[in-house]
Amino acid sequence: MPTQEQARNLALRLHGLSGGTAILRKAAARELARYDPLDANELIDHLITLARSGWEPATHILSAFVAALGMEAAQIPYAEELRRLAQIQSLPTVADLFAEGPARQQLNAGAAAKADAQVFTQSLGHLKQQARLTRDPDVLSRLVTVSNPAVVRNALLNPRLTEPLVVRMAARRPARPEPLVEIWKSSRWSARHAVRRALVFNPYLPPEVGSKIVPLLNATDLAELASDTSVHPSLREQATRLLAQGPLGG
Structure with a gap:
């Protein structure tokens, strides 16, 4: 299982990667593909925790990792298993990233x-x-x-x-x-x-997209989202859990 220190080292390495958002996202997908699914979930959990603590390298690369779960899923062999395994591992903030179902409101x-x-x-x-x-x-x-x-x-x-x-x-x-x-x-x-x-x-x-944005919000946004009854319930629950971990920025 990757340690938090290993997650820190990875964050520092990718934080210094040159190139744009897409390059960083693809690099994040390659890193996830290197791990077995249980370890990948642990790594994501460490990155979320580090980002919520306000450590800048983690806040910078977290967006690439959560985006990779959606946009680069084809490059991650076990992407579809991660939610189920995160639930088994009792990693709710990781499982939250894989929300499913229709949006709260829909236009025909x-x-x-x-x-x-x-x-x-x-x-x-x-x-x-x-x-x-x-x-x-x-x-x-x-x-x-x-x-x-x-x-x-x-x-x-x-x-x-x-x-x-x-x-x-x-x-x-x-x-x-x-x-x-x-x-x-x-x-x-x-x-x-x-x-x-x-x-x-x-x-x-769609909540499958919203769930990958929620961990990137600051504490003020999370508090507002947690009490907003117009958004999907899964996003409110996700915001509530992340608030308990502390702020990401102001």
Whole structure:
């Protein structure tokens, strides 16, 4: 079983890794794949504990590890076993990372597509290209309301997109889950605290994604989330457990 000291050494090593968010996430997936599933759960538990204590290297890499569990699961041979084993190991904060089920609120896919069609008459290909390339902030503001995830994915790459607009996208209600997941997958935007907060408090976000954001929140956000009855119950319970471990930041 990995010790907390080994987790510290790993955090220090990856903290110094050059490259962007995606590179760090893939490195985290490779590290998890090196361990057997029981040890991988222990490692994640140590990293959560270190991050909640406020140790900066752990807070930096924790986001990469929790994101890897979702975005790089194909690179982790036993990813689907981790939740069951974490429950057996009595590691609830690790088991919490694998929440399942539908979002607290849901927007019918047909209704969303109909709403898009009433506002946008261009082809999907045109909308995707426009979302990525437009220089007009008003056009971009309209395009980010599209429910099609491919359009949103391209809008997130637009260099003229601003954090306030992404926060509005992440907080939009009602919403389909797919555009919200695209925001979470965006290396450029998912590291922003305001974006994470908007996503996790959105009742239309699938809990499997929300559960990987909750450990990255600070104590103030966790306390608010724990008492927010509009979000998925599993996220409230997760926030309550993490609060007991102490703050991550202010």
